[in-house]
Amino acid sequence: MTALKLGVPSKGRLQDATIDWFAARGIRLSRSSQGREYAGRVEGIDGIELVLLSAGEIPRELAAGRLHLGVTGQDVVREQIPAWESQVEEIAEMGFGFADLVVAVPAFWIDVEDMADLDSVAAEFRARHGQRLRVATKYHALARAFFRRHGVADYRLVDSQGATEGTVKNGTAEAVVDITSTGSTLRDNHLRVLPDGLILRSQATLFAARNAPWDEEARGTRAELAARLARAPAPVAGGSA
Ligand SMILES: Nc1ncnc2c1ncn2[C@@H]1O[C@H](COP(=O)(O)OP(=O)(O)OP(=O)(O)O)[C@@H](O)[C@H]1O
Ligand SMILES: O=P(O)(O)OC[C@H]1O[C@H](OP(=O)(O)OP(=O)(O)O)[C@H](O)[C@@H]1O
Structure with a gap:
């Protein structure tokens, strides 16, 4: 099964707020236990692989189709991707990183x-x-x-x-x-x-890459995620992981 690759910021304010945002929607993102390895785990939904990288590098990875989904600021997407709307789609404005x-x-x-x-x-x-x-x-x-x-x-x-x-x-x-x-x-x-x-x-936004390998599995995972995101978020207890 092809995992859907989700890129999230590897540090700083966008990372913490991103973790909280997904947690409020029943999806727990956590860094792998391998110390400084930039990978992580996703719990609460199957088929998603977490990739941690700099917010400034996420647009390039989306445009190249190496990530299916990515969280970063609208400013860096519009700056880095020519004709960005033909390359990525805005799935959700996240209400932080203004x-x-x-x-x-x-x-x-x-x-x-x-x-x-x-x-x-x-x-x-x-x-x-x-x-x-x-x-x-x-x-x-x-x-x-x-x-x-x-x-x-x-x-x-x-x-x-x-x-x-x-x-x-x-x-x-x-x-x-x-x-x-x-x-x-x-x-x-x-x-x-x-x-x-x-x-x-600008604000932090969940983007989907139009040119990523959207096979049947990845499409199924995206549909499941979209259904989750459509539900009202719950308050997060305990903050970020
Ligand atoms: N003071 C801030 N308040 C809110 N959002 C910010 C602030 N500074 C940066 N951001 C947002 O965070 C994102 C960070 O992009 P940037 O390219 O600086 O990230 P980076 O590659 O992780 O860089 P750095 O390693 O310098 O932090 C941008 O989308 C920007 O709009
Ligand atoms: O309006 P403010 O709340 O003061 O925030 C704006 C500052 O925050 C960011 O810098 P950051 O701290 O990320 O450092 P940078 O200069 O290395 O980008 C940005 O580049 C501004 O310098």
Whole structure:
């Protein structure tokens, strides 16, 4: 029998909340007892194999069809998978992992009130410095598409895979595109979200891969899972495993 492969985040807040979410639906996910091995057990439903991996790698595995199902943020799916809707299907928004992908500028740029102002500042910046305004992000595709929609062209993206909000203070970028949840990281780094700079509202979502090997067994397991998910969730006693 072909197991249906389910990818869940291997650490952090998304992992704990994912475990709780499935537990509320009668499905217990637990890490294997082999210490640091990134595999686990699924109890409460047959035919599912648990694969633990970084939330940022789950989109790629879904797109390649190496996972049938996967839990990750909508932001990383839309960023990493071109024409994502043709590759994956959203089965359930999970109600946690909320994060807004936004454009933020230094708080002291009081003349920059919106994306149109950013466009003007970018043009001035180029005229004055002979180089384009730098925007630090790891969300290259989403940032580019958003800037294009707003007619902002005089900028260049600088790759930043972490601590992106620090790039402005460190002098490696003038603005950032990053996710914000409570807003405290932006605030602490003296950055301000542009009012029309919301690129995407993201949350953790259960995705299905359209190109995974959906044989009869895997389809049967998916139908069983879908029936479970359709029932009202129960409160979870004891939290995550
Ligand atoms: N502060 C936060 N609040 C809520 N959700 C967040 C927060 N930070 C990240 N996320 C979500 O969690 C997911 C993590 O993606 P990311 O690519 O950072 O994971 P990762 O590959 O595990 O990276 P890392 O190893 O740096 O944690 C994204 O979908 C993001 O929206
Ligand atoms: O709005 P807040 O609640 O402050 O959260 C937003 C921050 O959380 C994430 O960073 P994370 O802690 O995952 O570290 P990273 O910079 O390495 O991605 C994200 O990249 C922001 O920096």
